[in-house]
Amino acid sequence: MRGRFITLEGGEGAGKSTQAALLADDLRGTGLDVVVTREPGGAPGAEDIRALLVNGEVGRWRPLTEALLHYAARREHLDATILPALAAGRWVVCDRFADSTLAYQGYGHGLDRETVARLHRLVVGDLGPDLTIILDLPVDEGLARAAGRGAGGDRYERMDRQFHERLRQGFLDIARRNLDRCAVVDATAPLDQVQHEIRRIVQARLGPVGS
Numbered sequence: 001m002r003g004r005f006i007t008l009e010g011g012e013g014a015g016k017s018t019q020a021a022l023l024a025d026d027l028r029g030t031g032l033d034v035v036v037t038r039e040p041g042g043a044p045g046a047e048d049i050r051a052l053l054v055n056g057e058v059g060r061w062r063p064l065t066e067a068l069l070h071y072a073a074r075r076e077h078l079d080a081t082i083l084p085a086l087a088a089g090r091w092v093v094c095d096r097f098a099d100s101t102l103a104y105q106g107y108g109h110g111l112d113r114e115t116v117a118r119l120h121r122l123v124v125g126d127l128g129p130d131l132t133i134i135l136d137l138p139v140d141e142g143l144a145r146a147a148g149r150g151a152g153g154d155r156y157e158r159m160d161r162q163f164h165e166r167l168r169q170g171f172l173d174i175a176r177r178n179l180d181r182c183a184v185v186d187a188t189a190p191l192d193q194v195q196h197e198i199r200r201i202v203q204a205r206l207g208p209v210g211s
């Protein structure tokens with residue numbers, strides 16, 4: 001049986017990486033075979049493209065170029081990692097996926113929705129996630145959490161506050177437009193409460209796991 005594909009989305013410091021690892025542990029505890037992966041990246045060629053995206057000057061790429069790079073990385077990731085895992089019956093938990101392109105390059109950088117949608121149809125088609133958890137957090141809190149990790153932040157973390165506010169509203173709008181697939185979780189709650197809420201949503205949306 002094909003595995004299930006779950007993505008975690010949200011702005012900077014929302015807790016996606018932390019919750020992806022916790023969710024994978026929860027799912028493994030029920031006997032499932034789980035792959036944790038991330039975007040941009042998640043496959044050798046995609047990780048090479050990631051280096052072009054997260055390093056360098058803030059204005060390094062024009063929005064369309066940046067979207068093309070993310071979708072190029074995504075196709076590698078799908079072919080090399082996600083699709084083989086799902087075909088083998090494994091569950092895939094992915095830290096960011098295509099909603100991040102619409103949020104960052106679309107809502108954030110102003111690339112129009114139809115262009116992103118055309119790229120999506122070409123590269124992803126109907127291979128998208130079964131469930132998307134959107135972790136929502138006020139911008140200042142997310143940036144403070146991300147800053148707490150030190151190292152001065154990557155290219156995206158250095159973008160201005162208004163950009164991050166557009167991202168937040170973008171993710172909430174994506175959730176409103178995709179009610180069947182998306183669930184918004186309050187990421188200001190303590191770690192274990194967020195973990196519990198995600199576990200509850202996975203059970204409710206995808207049915208009892210591990211049975």
Ligand code: Z5A
Pocket residue numbers: 010011012013014015016017018019038039040053054070095096097098099100101102104105145146148149154156157187188189190191194
């Ligand atoms: N990007 C794009 O533009 N277009 C695309 O299509 C895609 C991506 C796919 C990749 O960055 C960048 O690429 C990303 C968007 C862009 N922008 N940035 N930056 P990345 O993958 O390297 O980083 P990220 O995904 O943005 O990670 P993040 O947002 O910075 O962090 P996070 O994964 O959401 O959070 P975390 O690392 O799990 O937690 C952050 C800190 O908060 C950490 O110290 C935790 O211990 C703490 N934390 C987590 N949860 C809590 C709670 N509940 N309470 C208190 N503290 C917490």
